[in-house]
Amino acid sequence: MNLYRTFRVGSFLLIYFLTFIPSIFAAEKMGLGELDRLIKIHKPKKTVEGFDATVGPKKSVQLLAKGEPTVFSIPGFKVYGCGECHRPDDLLDRSENRMRQTLKRLDSIFPDLTPVPLKQFIIQSWSGELLQPWQFAHTTFDSIRISPAAILIDSRVYGNATHLHESIHLTQSFVGAANELEAYGLNIRSDPRFLILNFPYFSDMVTEFFLPEFPKILDRFFARPIREDLNIPKEVQWFLMPFDDESLKKLKEQIKKMEPILQEEERLNHQFPIEAAYLGEQTRDMSLLLDIAAAKLLPLPDLKE
Structure with missing residues (x-):
């Protein structure tokens, strides 16, 4: 009898989790x-x-x-x-x-x-x-x-x-490109697709120090056609589209390796906010603090002739 009751309860719970629980999470997703x-x-x-x-x-x-x-x-x-x-x-x-x-x-x-x-x-x-x-x-x-x-x-x-x-x-105590760089640095930690969408802030450093094939990944990501007739921004459409899992996995691994660089860039921005804003404005270089952090902490790549 106990075995029978256990079976019935177990069956009920299985049906509950297979039917009701997914509907809760589905409420947060849509086509x-x-x-x-x-x-x-x-x-x-x-x-x-x-x-x-x-x-x-x-x-x-x-x-x-x-x-x-x-x-x-x-x-x-x-x-x-x-x-x-x-x-x-x-x-x-x-x-x-x-x-x-x-x-x-x-x-x-x-x-x-x-x-x-x-x-x-x-x-x-x-x-x-x-x-x-x-x-x-x-x-x-x-x-x-x-x-x-x-x-x-x-x-x-x-x-x-x-x-x-x-x-x-x-x-952040001041304004400028360094602030956006720091904020996007937060986003790439949560999903590697943000590294692609915000590539102007990261591409030079990522390509030179971590993933030489990064430009090819960018080309494939943005080559996918989007629908111009939708109200959905193109960046959101690209984010939603299925993409090469292997490439995303590689990016995620490299982002973890970038952590010391990101932390150093963030330290520089908070310790020298006015200088960071001034240099960013003068050079128009969105990745300036990140490049400085990489040059400080990583072996420099061979100079190209």
Whole structure:
């Protein structure tokens, strides 16, 4: 009898995990057509005349044990028709959860990093000076602004890499290409496809010191045709397409070997932020600090005639 009951319980649990559990995770995934439809209806809107950007659902949250609370807000929630499909509390709760997970992730990578001074997290449905139509998100001082379409892409495709990218900007004391280099350095640690998508920051160093075949990998990655009729950005389409697993595995292995170089580049940016910004502006070299770090820590390659 006990054996029979055990068999029945085991069968029930097997059916449960095979049917119900996958549906939970499937809710976070979608096909290209559905993603295109959602991005289309969540594109940045034009500013409505008389619109007050201070009006909208808000939620104050203590994300960090120390420091000021963070205000999550959705200005223009009614004006832009967000309430037709969404409940504000749900959107605010999801944003809070994403940022909590992002800050934990950031702390695991940089345990000694200055606490992120995030005072405002704004879901912005319109284009403006602080969030241009082509921008996924934008960080200014103590605030992050992100578009609804960017949230869709980031949560369903990029694994919240944009949230992580913008969070590190809050800890940087100046501006410039070195800041973007550091932020993309975070992204490539989570997925090697970000190394390909952001190759201008890394390609010279990767090719010279780690993977001579990197340019060929880039050629194959970007040679794949995309659909111009979709609202999905081409970078997102390339990210979603299946790619050579062996090449991605090689890139992942090399990124691990790059860790000392990435850490040295990050140290230089935080220790000499003004100098890094000045040199980046003068040279127009997006990978300058990374190249300096590599030259410091690695044997130099043979000079080519």
